[in-house]
Amino acid sequence: MITNLINENLICLNLQATTKEDVFIELIDVLHAQGRVSDKQQFLADIHAREELGNTGFEDGVALPHAKSAAVCEPAVAIGISRSGIEYGAEDGLPSKLFFMIASPDGGANHHIEVLAELSSKLIEDGFIDAFMQAKNEKDALGLLLEKSEVADTPVADKGLLIGVTGCPAGVAHTYLAAEALEKGAAELGFEIKVETNGSIGVKNSPTAEEIARAEAIIVSCDKQVDMARFAGKRVIKTGVKAPIKDAKGVINQALAAPAYQVSGDDKPAETESKASQARSDLYRYLMNGVSHMIPFVVTGGLLIALALAIGGEPSAGGMQIPEGSMWNQVLNVGVVAFTLMIPILAGYIAYAIADRPALAPGLIGGWIANNGSFYGAEAGTGFIGAIVAGLLVGYFVKFIVNINYHKFIQPLVPIMIAPITGSLFIAGMFIFVIGAPIASLMDGLTAMLTNMSSGNVILLGIVLGGMAGFDMGGPFNKVAFLFSVGMIASGQTQFMGAMACAIPVAPLGMALATVIGRKFNIFEESEIEAGKASGAMGLVGISEGAIPFAAQDPMSVIPANVLGSMVAAVMAFSFGITNSVAHGGPVVALLGAMNKPVLALACMAAGAIVTALVAVTLKKMRQAKAQAATA
Template sequence: MITNLINEQLICLDLKATTKEEVFVEMIDILHKQGRVSDKQQFLADILAREELGNTGFEDGVALPHAKSAAVSEPAVAIGISRSGIEYGAEDGLPSKLFFMIASPDGGANHHIEVLAELSSKLIEDGFIDAFLAAKSEKDALALLLEKTETAEAPAAENGFLIGVTGCPAGVAHTYLAAEALEKGAKELGYEIKVETNGSIGVKNSPTAEEIARAEAIIVSCDKQVDMARFAGKRLIKTGVKAPIKDAKGLIGQALAAPEYQASGEDAPVEKGSKVTQARSDLYRYLMNGVSHMIPFVVTGGLLIALALAIGGQPTEAGMAIPDGSMWNKVLDVGVVAFTLMIPILAGYIAYAIADRPALAPGLIGGWIANNGSFYGAEAGTGFIGAIVAGLLVGYFVKFIVTRNYHKFIQPLVPIMIAPITGSLFISSLFIFVIGAPIASLMDGLNAMLTSMSTGNVVLLGIVLGGMAGFDMGGPFNKVAFLFSVGMIASGQTQFMGAMACAIPVAPLGMALATVIGRKFNIFEESEIEAGKASGAMGLVGISEGAIPFAAQDPMSVIPANVLGSMVAAVMAFSFGITNSVAHGGPVVALLGAMNKPVLALACMAAGAVVTALVAVSLKKMRQAKSQQTAVA
């Protein structure tokens, strides 16, 4: 098969390029002349985009620039040699001399992956690189690639069984090079190994629960998210995808001496080997993919909005406002853009985790529609909960579409046109014509309920209003409670907005405090701890959305904590007779004089935040302990 992707015309033994980009241009020109690339500029852009994800330079003077691109008309591998070498950015600091440029069609057949596996075994073969660089002609170079080498007798696999996991962002070159290196290293050490590859054609060669149970150690060499829950209780080392290419045997030794991996929270399985467990761990992985991509938008948008309101904001009857023409208005606008995008990003990357690139566009579209109530006649969108639903629905729908058998002429259109279009129509129709009407009715019903309760018991009203404020952080429940409270200001009843203003910041402040407390118990990931700092800043200016990443990642622990804390703050605010005359919440409103009892208001917020933090930490600890007990059983 390798002869279909590599031939003498695709080999250049004397590249003229003197820079990294010139190498790309020269080799793309070779591919173009052979009819393998239709658009040189597009393919160059895709190659450079791949380099942004991580340098493709290896040690020993080898580089493997690669990309999946719509500009590739037929898969191919171009090979070039620079006699003087060029600065490529390889980790060993040495110039690169031997280049393999892998051109893969976006959405086409995946036969080139099998060729890459053959190429991988050649590159880690002792003496191959030197022999190839010494080739006198293109014919000799090709012969070296096609030559079948007799492998020396390796020690019998008598020392035990290992599991490896490899994967790189593009899922083309490093994935299979790392897998080949692990297999070779394990064989030389006398171990049997099974390596799972998380490549561009999906996850292949996954170990079974029985294989995981008997494995001596796990080597996860991956630069993309993988399911770690299944490895709880096993000796495990986690590295980047390049590590085994450098020193596979050393890595295996480290794994054998590593401590047992402890999963945290929902990361640990509930019942080994069960379909329910696999479904739950997959669901967690999908949610994590969405959350990890959403966090930068939450942090960027939240902090910019917080900064603009804290420095340039002034309390008005319509809420915190920044004077027209102020520089802080522009800062606020940029923050709003990031905040507007975060919900579609959450949905899009949940869908992407399930069905890869074909699901990304419909996932983003579904998230946007879910968060924009105007599409289905509601005053507010469904928030992050709707985004999660949209992402999951799109992901599974697109996965179904792309896994059908199509005619060979239609197959290339499936990932770039058929799946995205059908997925977009599916999710938009579902929200507009099926889900939308019940949501609009729900919001009307909730508003009527609050209106009927407005003359009743303030404790009960505080429980309901606070619970709605903390439940979905910008979703329909939160929005109904907020809009109801704003409407009551016009009728002179500012105590409702007082309670709401105290409840609004509880979720972000509480989760910020929880990450501080939770460090001692190792229940939060590093990304969550960083998000906690931004969440605290957002809570200070009344941006409840700061807690969304935590709720999306672990809703069973975080949402109940947010609800209880917000209830406490709202009930206390009603009991103390706190009022607020502007349509905004958080400590910033109290400090700027919009609340009648600012010290008591701050005390209400603080009490609610403490309750949220303690409940969240307790629930997370309980779930972690239960998961660890099950993993050991």
């Protein structure tokens, strides 16, 4: 591949550049002069965009800036040498002197990946960099680059099996360079080797228990955490990922002389933990990752909306309104942005916890689609429950995609292209064609059910309406109950909105109260206690989403508590004949005079919140005791 992309005119042995930016400009000028780039500014912008993803400066004075760009007419590699060296931000902190700028057409083949692979094999050759730097002219430099490596007589691999583990926290370059270096070093020493790579597409080529058992030594050259317990009793050396790139044979010899590895307390596998309990703990960890990233959005959005409505809001037939053009209207808009991002963030970081960075983009996209009913013909999205489903589906799907055994030229594309695109299309298809239609039908059915019940027993209607209000806090059940109640205002039946107005704030107020009660029982984490304060403020202005972090983290305890408390509030509101003429709920509506019996309305909300708090604390204590008994 590289023979087709470079010639003597694309090599500059004496760059005049003194900065990283100057290097880019000078090499782009070389590409433009050879007709390989049509728009220099566009290609420069694309080079900068690639650098933002991660610095392309490597050790030993080498840098590999590259980009796919619509400005590239024909793929090419421009090579430059800076004799004095420039500050490039390389990982070893040393100046960069040798630059390979790879230009690949946008939408075409992935030339830059193939060229990077070929250059990598050249760069780990002994003496190549020094020889290239000493080239007298462009012809000699090109000859060195295209020169076929002499195939040395490789000793027969009869000395046994070695196991390698390589990995870097970001990108793929060092992971696979280290793997190739170990394979080359092992072959020269007469060993067979199997190298596990912990790259950005996940763990690949893991050794089996039988292979570990017969291995002579284990080389763990990794800058990220790996499972060490499996290597107990074997000769093990642990180094950084760069060590084998510099001296693979030396690292291997150190491993062969290393003492037997002893498992520390932190490395011991949980042998007493069943597969079922492990699955439950993994699920909890995934949910917690999503919730922890979501909480800042809930708190920021909720408090800004609460502040805007409490100070600048005025009751109207269409709900709480803030005058257009006012400062509080802008504050409200900022809060709405945070709330809009809340559900995608939950889905995205659940997926991220399962399958790492390749799953983040499709997880965020899946969360957005799940929360936007227009994608599948529903009046409302699926809320936080849909976000959890989207995050889990994306996470496991992407984990499957990245664990496929790809060719080494394709592997670098998996985390940045293949996994995100296939994951996004998968979750979009699932919601639009599989999950969405039943949700839209469910919402239509629920609306018809409420309409049929509207002339029946108010106690039963209060139970149904309140239960729907507390179930999913912004999801289809909550939205159907709210939209039904709003529609009934137009026909003059404001008692339905009165019940909804009392039920809406129960979940956030109840969970805020539960965090206060639960402190002495140590059943809430510190982040939940802080979220409880924001949840209380949101409840005061009728924002039910304040309880979502609690429900997402522990749905089996929180959702039943929210449902029961909201039922109590709605039934009491119907029984007292409470009405509400605006499309909003919470204490703020009662205090602003939109409800006919504000004191009784506040009493209904308080009663529901107390029920929710007590039930939530009780269920969480029961689940905590059960978990402790299981581990005793």
